[in-house]
Each structure stands twice: as structure tokens, then as C-alpha cells.
Amino acid sequence: MIEISESVTPGRSPAVRKAARILFELAAHHEAASFGELSRRLAMPKSSLADICGVLLEAGVLARDIDGRMQLGGRLSEIARGLVGGTPLLELFHAAVPHAEELAGRTVALAVLSGLDAAYLSVRPGERPLPLTLKPGIRLPAWSTGTGRALLSTLPDPVIREMHTDAPPLSPSGQLFDMERLIEAVGLARARGFASNADLGEMALAGTAAVVYGRGGPLAAVGSIVDITSADAGSDAEAVRALARHLSESLRREPASPSEA
Known part of the structure; x- marks a missing residue:
């Protein structure tokens, strides 16, 4: 934070x-x-x-x-739109999530990489309360979250190492930062097309996330978040990947914004 x-x-x-x-x-x-x-x-x-x-x-x-x-x-939603390249990603997210039947009842979030943090732009609350109430504006260390790891996976390993050379942000749960563990996690995310922080359970939460791509490349990450004790943390992987693909395809069909032109 x-x-x-x-x-x-x-x-x-x-x-x-x-x-x-x-x-x-x-x-x-x-x-x-x-x-x-x-x-x-x-x-x-x-x-x-x-x-x-x-x-x-x-x-x-x-x-x-x-x-x-x-x-x-x-008016903060207008500011948030600037964080996704001026695209209508926030509106597309709000329209698409209710139709993602496999994620019904789950907390679903949209986040961007802001420095070393995953910054949450939109959150659809789930049916069950979580140990941490996620809401737009919350920032968590990217290395410790599913959405953050998904976003970091779009960067080369040397860049990730350089980013975290000096004082990586502290985990709210007291998790210790481990560079090699992070590199292993983002490599796995690249290989399977989704990221997870189930091995950490930051704030007793497990996130499964996939990258949303705009015309210019990676734009954001969408993820489901569950209480780490309540479910198989990877069970939403295919549904999350499908939602990310849908949002990416929807963005490609949208007219180019001035910032993309």
C-alpha cells in the first residue's frame, strides 16, 4: 500500500x-x-x-x-481508464465478468502493473467474504499476487531482476521475497498461460490470473481470488484464461484510441 x-x-x-x-x-x-x-x-x-x-x-x-x-x-474510473491506455477495458471487464459462468460466485479482479505493485482497477466481489477486502485502488506487491505475477511474466527475466534489486516491496503477510522463487514462478506462468500465488497465499488469498493484451502488447491481468483454504487454487485457470482471451479479442475489435494510433 x-x-x-x-x-x-x-x-x-x-x-x-x-x-x-x-x-x-x-x-x-x-x-x-x-x-x-x-x-x-x-x-x-x-x-x-x-x-x-x-x-x-x-x-x-x-x-x-x-x-x-x-x-x-x-471520476476515478476516468483516471483508471488512462491506466489501460485509454481503451474501454474497464467497461469490457464489467460487461464480460457476469457472463463468465465458471467464475460465478468468485471474486474477479482487473489489475495493472504500477512500479513494483499490482494496482487493482476493478473488482467484482464474490459471494464469500475474503480475509482481505479487495477494492479499486488497492495495491499489493506484484511478486506476491497472482495478477502481479501474470504481469511480471510478460517481462524478460533480466528486467524482473533489475526491478527488484533494491528493497522489493514488503509483503503484507510477512512473506519473504525470494528472487529465484519469483523467476521460477513467472517462468511457469509463461509456460502454462496463467499465473498463481497459491504457493504464497498472500493475505490468505490465492489468485489465478492471465494477461489481457491490447494492440500494443500486455495491458492488464484478470484474475480470480479465493480464500486459500476453501478451494483448489488452480481450479479456475481455464476460466480465467478464457476471460482474458475474450477481453483481448474484444479490445482488438474496438476502434483504436488516440494513444494507440
């Missing part, structure tokens, strides 16, 4: 820094939050918080729930 420290580069756009902290805090939790809750969690004065939230509400980046609490707003 991203943390914005007030002590780093002090004095540089403090209001922007505070706005980023508010967005990341809301993204990290499933529930909407009141001003009082956010003020306590962020150690931020209510007056300052109210001013910044007011601007974010006007911009549509934040929204109020029925009880007036703060939650992420709809």
Missing part, C-alpha cells in the same frame, strides 16, 4: 499531499468514512480535511454515501 509521508520533501504542495493521503486511505478500506473517522486515521485537522474533501467532491473524485460519509467517486 502507498503511504505519503508528511516528512518527505516538506513544504512541497502540502494540500496535494494531503489529498493523496485521503484518497489512499479510502482506497485501502472497504467502508466509507466520516470526517471524524478520517481525521483520526490521518491525524489531520477537521478544518483542513473538510476544505480538501470539498474540492475533491466538486471534482467528482470523492462522493458521499447515503449517510454523508466519504467514499471514492465515479
